[in-house]
Amino acid sequence: MATLLANPVKRFFAATEADLRILGMVAVLAVIWLGFGLASDGAFLSARNLWNLSVQTASVAVMATGMVLVIVTRNIDLSVGSVLGVTGMIIGVTQAELLPALIGYDHPLTWLIALSVGICAGALIGALQGFVIAYLAVPAFIVTLGGLLAWRGAAWLVTSGRTVAPMDSHFQMMGGGPEGSVGGPVTWLIAIAFCALIIAGLLLGRRRRRLHHFPLRPVWAEVVMGVVYCSAVLGAAAVANAYHWPTRVAARYAEAQGMAVPEGGLVISHGFAVPVLMAVAVGIVMTFIATRTRFGRYVFAIGGNPEAAELAGVNTRWVIMKVFILMGILAAIAAAISTARLNAATNAQGTLDELYVIAAAVIGGTSLAGGVGKVAGAMLGALVMQSLQSGMVLVGVDTPLQNMVVGLVLVLAVWVDSLYRKRATL
């Protein structure tokens, strides 16, 4: 009986070569969303809440993609929250205090220069920590624990603790909000472009397999995958577009543009938020790095067997150092998103983020033993964590209880994952 039922299901997954772990996470996410949706009378599933959820997830999701590689190489980075703090301060001071004096107030390039300075600072911090870990052989746990304290102190030192505000108007777009969204038409364009990429990817993959005479997926499986992926993209676009600008913001905008406000108020769609698009772009780039480049291959080989990688001629130390440089860069990008969203740089920014980032990576299926992990999984993990937190706030769970639930879920997720892994290896 059970085998009869299981067989078509098994065949389906085998044919689509779907990643069961990612699929499981999507299922968990669906349960969480539906549960909170019911508990909040649909408020959780409103376009507005889902849009906000996507923006709140962006910063942690960006860092989680890098944490995957760090953990895959059997290391850990406890300093990301503090690195976010110090790079955020550097980005803030650059645009609010240094650049206006040099190139004038509200220069169109301010955001780019500030972001670049932040990324360089993040890369340098990552390089320093990576050097100590890889070449001086101090355990990553200790180096980044030191970094957790040191960079938080450095964040304070930048302005002696003073909060820097406001941010440049272009820079603010990286934080989302009505101005930091791409609007309805562009959102549809992006969604359609994505669908085209997905279909092209499936076709190209099929052609490559045929070229090398590898077994092909059945056509129906390819079609199912294409339909599922494309509907997910189009669905996200529809939700983002269903969230409209607040009436008063829209009215003010119409006034500034000299537009007439139609009967019943002006309806302007938010569309995808800029930070969310940034996070998705980071996710795509990091997936590419992890799976398609030599560097990514080495990262996983080192995680599987550091000695073997070294004996195979991989320069393992340099690879590890590069992983930490990458992590620093991602922390700086996350810092840009969170300072832009807050419209201020504070020295407490990113406090405790290291825990959420590590939790996101681990919930997303990254094994602390090394060698196993997926960028997409970590981003989903970040979304799961954020959904839990936002949902509990929405439903009115007390703050201490919220933390207890999040902690419990983390432990539970890793336990379930270890069960899955044991079964998979047998």
Add this chain to the structure above:
Amino acid sequence: MTNSNQVPLVAMDNISIAFGGIKAVDDVSIDLYPGEVVGLLGHNGAGKSTLIKILSGAYQKQGGEIRINGQPVTINNPRDAKALGIETIYQTLALADNVDAAANLFLGRELRTAWGTLDDAAMEAACREVMGRLNPNFKRFKDPVRALSGGQRQSVAIARALYFNARILIMDEPTAALGPEETAQVSQLIQNLKQQGIGIFLISHDIHDVFDLSDRVSVMKNGQLVGTAPVNAVTKDDVLGMIILGKCPVAATAGPGALVEESA
């Protein structure tokens, strides 16, 4: 096979290395000619693996000289050794368990597309080709190496050493994890490689293996070379005497580690 007029493929002269005051390899000299198999024998801890790891770049020698075809070379890491055509099959196999056979085969030397990205399809195709020759029963190209049997893992490790046209092959206990049939395959493989002019260092503590496959044997004891002898000039008992007592038979060239007898 051994020809004193010929330049040796590999000559390791007076090699020494010490770990924390213990001389793991002490003034050892061995050599290897093209198309020759030299068996390296000794107890656990005699220093054979350490000596060979100096040649493969895993350790750096503290004294002595390595020459390839008569030219002195510097080997600081495994990359240097591979650039000189020295490939090693380690006793531990040194495979990354979490990636598939093709990824292991090309680890450190990945094939790339014109865009600089990994050409996984080409690597898998090459892997299928070389594994097809080495182990036609091998079918699990998509699975991580962890999921493979001991013999299959061994064939991946051997394929890795062969694919890149090694001139010098080091095999550290190549048959330790294998069944009788697979051991026979490895023996056949060694014969083929010899005919191609590849020089092989065979490390083993199974004296029968070494006698069947080698042209010469070098025996180490306590980090020192007891002696080197052509296999057809000594008996297994002679060699056992070298391993256990350090007693060098007449037919062998004695090294610094040979037992010195008063009568001699």
